[in-house]
Amino acid sequence: MKISYNWIKEYLDLNVKPADLAEKIERTSVEVDSVVKPSDGLKKIVVGHVLSIEAHPDSDHLHICQVDVGEDEPLQIVCGAPNIAEGQMVIVALPGSRIADNVKIKKSKMRGIPSAGMICSLQEIGFPEAVVPKTYVEGIYVLPADAMPGDDVYDYLGMNDSLIDLDVTPNRGDMLSLYGALHDLSAIYDLPVKFDQPAVKEAGEPTADQLSIHVDEALAPQYKMRLVKQVKLAPSPMWLQIRLWNAGYRPINNVVDVTNYIMLKYGQPLHAFDYDKFAGQDVYVRNAKQGEKLTTLDEGEHDLDPNDIVIADEKAPIALAGVMGGLDTAIADGTTTVAIEAAVFEHDHIRKAAQRHNLHTDASQRFERGVNRTGLQDALDAAAQMMDELAGGTVQAGTVVAADNVPAPAVIDITMTHINAVLGTTLDQPQVTHILEMLGCTVTAAGDTLTVTVPVRRNDIHIPADLLEEIARIYGYDELPATLPTGRMTMGELTTAQKLMRATRHSLEGLGLNQAISYALTTEDKAKMFLMQPSETTKLAWPMSVDHAVLRMNVITGLLDDIAYNSARKVKDVALYEQGRVFYREDGTERPSEQEHIAGAITGTLLPAAWDQPAKDVDFYQVKGIVAAYLKDMAVNGDVTYVANTDMPEMHPGRTADILVHGHRIGFMGQVHPTVAKQFKIGATYVFELNLQAIIDMPKQENQYDVISRYPAITRDVAMLVDNDVTNDQIVELIEKRGGAHLQSVKLFDIYDGVKVPKGKKSLAYTLTYQDKHETLVDDAVTQAFEKVEKRLQDDLGVEIR
Amino acid sequence: MSLKDKLNELHERGLAEIKKSGDLKDVNQVRVSLLGKKGPITEVLRGMRDLDAEERPKVGAFANEIRDDLTAALAKRREELENAVLNAKLTNEAIDVTLPGTPVAKGEPHVIQQIVDQIEDLFLGMGYQVLSGPEVEEDKYNFEMMNLPKNHPARDMQDTFYITKEILMRTQTSPMQARTLETHDFSKGPLKMISPGVVYRRDTDDPTHSHQFHQVEGLVIDKHITMADLKGTLQVLAHELFGDKFDVRLRPSYFPFTEPSVEADITCFNCGGKGCKVCKNTGWIEVLGAGMVHPNVLKMAGVDADVYGGFAFGVGPDRFAMLKYGVDDIRNFYLNDVRFLNQFTKKG
Numbered sequence A: 001m002k003i004s005y006n007w008i009k010e011y012l013d014l015n016v017k018p019a020d021l022a023e024k025i026e027r028t029s030v031e032v033d034s035v036v037k038p039s040d041g042l043k044k045i046v047v048g049h050v051l052s053i054e055a056h057p058d059s060d061h062l063h064i065c066q067v068d069v070g071e072d073e074p075l076q077i078v079c080g081a082p083n084i085a086e087g088q089m090v091i092v093a094l095p096g097s098r099i100a101d102n103v104k105i106k107k108s109k110m111r112g113i114p115s116a117g118m119i120c121s122l123q124e125i126g127f128p129e130a131v132v133p134k135t136y137v138e139g140i141y142v143l144p145a146d147a148m149p150g151d152d153v154y155d156y157l158g159m160n161d162s163l164i165d166l167d168v169t170p171n172r173g174d175m176l177s178l179y180g181a182l183h184d185l186s187a188i189y190d191l192p193v194k195f196d197q198p199a200v201k202e203a204g205e206p207t208a209d210q211l212s213i214h215v216d217e218a219l220a221p222q223y224k225m226r227l228v229k230q231v232k233l234a235p236s237p238m239w240l241q242i243r244l245w246n247a248g249y250r251p252i253n254n255v256v257d258v259t260n261y262i263m264l265k266y267g268q269p270l271h272a273f274d275y276d277k278f279a280g281q282d283v284y285v286r287n288a289k290q291g292e293k294l295t296t297l298d299e300g301e302h303d304l305d306p307n308d309i310v311i312a313d314e315k316a317p318i319a320l321a322g323v324m325g326g327l328d329t330a331i332a333d334g335t336t337t338v339a340i341e342a343a344v345f346e347h348d349h350i351r352k353a354a355q356r357h358n359l360h361t362d363a364s365q366r367f368e369r370g371v372n373r374t375g376l377q378d379a380l381d382a383a384a385q386m387m388d389e390l391a392g393g394t395v396q397a398g399t400v401v402a403a404d405n406v407p408a409p410a411v412i413d414i415t416m417t418h419i420n421a422v423l424g425t426t427l428d429q430p431q432v433t434h435i436l437e438m439l440g441c442t443v444t445a446a447g448d449t450l451t452v453t454v455p456v457r458r459n460d461i462h463i464p465a466d467l468l469e470e471i472a473r474i475y476g477y478d479e480l481p482a483t484l485p486t487g488r489m490t491m492g493e494l495t496t497a498q499k500l501m502r503a504t505r506h507s508l509e510g511l512g513l514n515q516a517i518s519y520a521l522t523t524e525d526k527a528k529m530f531l532m533q534p535s536e537t538t539k540l541a542w543p544m545s546v547d548h549a550v551l552r553m554n555v556i557t558g559l560l561d562d563i564a565y566n567s568a569r570k571v572k573d574v575a576l577y578e579q580g581r582v583f584y585r586e587d588g589t590e591r592p593s594e595q596e597h598i599a600g601a602i603t604g605t606l607l608p609a610a611w612d613q614p615a616k617d618v619d620f621y622q623v624k625g626i627v628a629a630y631l632k633d634m635a636v637n638g639d640v641t642y643v644a645n646t647d648m649p650e651m652h653p654g655r656t657a658d659i660l661v662h663g664h665r666i667g668f669m670g671q672v673h674p675t676v677a678k679q680f681k682i683g684a685t686y687v688f689e690l691n692l693q694a695i696i697d698m699p700k701q702e703n704q705y706d707v708i709s710r711y712p713a714i715t716r717d718v719a720m721l722v723d724n725d726v727t728n729d730q731i732v733e734l735i736e737k738r739g740g741a742h743l744q745s746v747k748l749f750d751i752y753d754g755v756k757v758p759k760g761k762k763s764l765a766y767t768l769t770y771q772d773k774h775e776t777l778v779d780d781a782v783t784q785a786f787e788k789v790e791k792r793l794q795d796d797l798g799v800e801i802r
Numbered sequence B: 001m002s003l004k005d006k007l008n009e010l011h012e013r014g015l016a017e018i019k020k021s022g023d024l025k026d027v028n029q030v031r032v033s034l035l036g037k038k039g040p041i042t043e044v045l046r047g048m049r050d051l052d053a054e055e056r057p058k059v060g061a062f063a064n065e066i067r068d069d070l071t072a073a074l075a076k077r078r079e080e081l082e083n084a085v086l087n088a089k090l091t092n093e094a095i096d097v098t099l100p101g102t103p104v105a106k107g108e109p110h111v112i113q114q115i116v117d118q119i120e121d122l123f124l125g126m127g128y129q130v131l132s133g134p135e136v137e138e139d140k141y142n143f144e145m146m147n148l149p150k151n152h153p154a155r156d157m158q159d160t161f162y163i164t165k166e167i168l169m170r171t172q173t174s175p176m177q178a179r180t181l182e183t184h185d186f187s188k189g190p191l192k193m194i195s196p197g198v199v200y201r202r203d204t205d206d207p208t209h210s211h212q213f214h215q216v217e218g219l220v221i222d223k224h225i226t227m228a229d230l231k232g233t234l235q236v237l238a239h240e241l242f243g244d245k246f247d248v249r250l251r252p253s254y255f256p257f258t259e260p261s262v263e264a265d266i267t268c269f270n271c272g273g274k275g276c277k278v279c280k281n282t283g284w285i286e287v288l289g290a291g292m293v294h295p296n297v298l299k300m301a302g303v304d305a306d307v308y309g310g311f312a313f314g315v316g317p318d319r320f321a322m323l324k325y326g327v328d329d330i331r332n333f334y335l336n337d338v339r340f341l342n343q344f345t346k347k348g
């Protein structure tokens, strides 16, 4: 809501600049979106008197105008506006002036005729079109006849005011009006406010004789109407138009403008009906009936819902209550009798109706948040009185009050001890009492306890905590000390799982992978890929897009999306890991379980080519090296084995392995199936995904010291020809089993399957290291052990020792 | 000429010859000619037979002294010459030290992770626990127990990805307040926790909106926790993340689960508080929401709101990262362009 600085100053003796006032409001009350002075950025825009106009010889719509701008000679200005006429007072942008959007106006020629400046519309000097009076939307604006040629136009148009745009939080509906804001500012600046309330001059017949209202009080706990007869519709006076357009409202006429003005001033939405268009004298406030329709003021047609509240006459709905009036009973040319409605509608109904009909109006916004339940009559009276003054109407005698259930004010007990204990302050009772009284509360003190009666208009204050906020903000958050919690000590320590997750990230980063954070919501297809266990998908009920509609059940696809993104930008070497959750759901349950996973994906090369090192395309063994190093880092206690897996549909059938710890599968690794890679538009990519929760839960090896042998080690190399289907694991296992007590390690150092090797065979070579902890090994003993192994290899695996 | 004079003369001549020797071969020749079996010193020593018994040991000692000195001088000269040879050889092995080093594989933590870790470490140091909650939440924890009943208007403020009527993607980390309050045993001590994690909103992704982002929730509940403690804690957080010269100010705000509710601003880093485009000329930038936990939240979780109370805050690491590094598009955090990820190498 835009609130006028000048208007505030009429009621409050403030000595601060608009920017400072806005800052104060933001610091103490509600957020401020902007402070705008409409004349800012404009230059040399003055009142001009159109002395004469003549048609442009080369144009059918341009006019050549002689305009008095308060100088010795009139200016000749070519103007294309359809509504230009002799004698008008107009807005002139002089040569060298600046108009809206920082546009500079210079002397120019228009179709050969010199033009010294420009006659402007309101839009051209920065008015939003939505607030420009309808008459002037398509042309120039005509100023009042008493404007002085040569004067700056700003004051005539209210453009030197400063407009503070409040962003009011849902709890502070009371701030959506001048009077509401004044109450707060009064407390903030500790200044008295002079509210004014006109006395209504009633005449004519009793309203009650002309109108009966039947209200469902559950829908409208308060409902009142006044009648004003013999109104003469006309444009509102300038001061009122200025108030309205500065607040963002288009001036319409002296009746509709009054209702908007009163809403801005009091916060109470009013609606003006054309009484003569009612079918009968009875008005009903009720739920809409199935099948009823209503055309609203904005000419929108609405099928009404039985949950909508409507105002209806004998025949049909005439307004969507609290949201917008109907077109049929709207104030229009020829209206002479106005029924002014001031009401309170049940907020939940209004919120839903506004949503249902997509009509979020200033009225609905205020009813949703709650209006001042004690302010209806004042607003209604002020509106009626203004229609008398501005439209020459006759206010009929009395108000028809169909319902008037005003809630009791909240009464809250709070102790000084509590206030200071929660705020961390040392406030005394007079300070607190004064703050609350400035906010309109009444306070009675008994010992440490304050009994606070809260004004009804502050419908956000119900409990002691609400009062604490009022005291704190008015006292000033800057005045609060800054301390740290004291009291019983607590330990701050990561859990074992959290430590392992951190260690996981550090380990993989050390191994060359960048951490990625991808989207957990993905497509249904991607969610179901690379599954490590059977699971139902979990889908969003109303996704924003199909790309993010289903919860992931793997981490890899997100990484493949990332690789695709990089690849499309010509970044070909990508090594990423991600630690995050996957969501498995069992059939028949609503809620998935969440499992921590760790996954990696590498494409291109892990190390870039350099002058001293050729690039090596990533392969299975590099990824295996990373996985193995990572698992070693995690001190997983147990044999880690890798078993070929030919069955994962998204993986290369010949280059995929399950990762097992003690025979328990914790993940897989290998090359993404080339068909899948193609779907993702990426090159050869190697991936792994591990159940991180399983790793967290596994027993870990404790660090322990083992004496390093002082005695020399003896090595023996063995090279052998084996059948292609014999695996390294088989050979190593056999050597380790049969190598004797002193075998320390077995290390593969060569694989050869070139031309010299018979078809179907491969040549493998291993180094066996023997060592004794307690004495120097005898060569003979080693030879004996070594020969035994060689024999077993020949016997058991059919190798040919070379 | 006495034997002693002879020896002195030999000494001087010897030192001069050693000094003159230009390479290892020279040094060797000098050694043989001076100290060899046929050399002058040996010859002098032979002449000692003619001396009387009293003189003999003195001259003998003197001769040995001179021989030792020459031997040492020879060794020193040899070492000098050897070093010169070696240095000449090493000079020829010179390389271009400006050539790039051999690449090694090295990954970086994600920039959001860095900020989360930094926040975690700060609060661990102040005795907080780090807790993580489910990303798929119940309406009950995400909203109802956070004082947002079904028809609460503020639910409109948060667009939610529902899975079923009661199950949703959490829109905030605040449900962890309800979950920990429900289970915490206050007889064991105060509750001090932070809860970092991913949250989801029903938004269309654009430079300033992401349907997935991060939050860190903070919660302290005990018997004597004050709003001043909240202010002090947020100040510590701002100093840790941005630097000591950053100030924190609190402004009134509204969250259903805190009362009083505040928004915290910190000094604008772009202009240092003078006012600029980034801070809309205010000198301040909004960074987080906080407040004193609403009594309803405590009551609903079964905590006696008359005895216990405290503060809660929620910070957005994405927003922090955007502000701190001037990242102009939030989507960068989730697209994982390697060229983006590699920009954030300084930890902490």
Ligand SMILES: [Zn+2]
Binding pocket: B268, B269, B270, B271, B272, B273, B274, B275, B276, B277, B278, B279, B280, B281, B283, B284
């Ligand atoms: Zn700034």
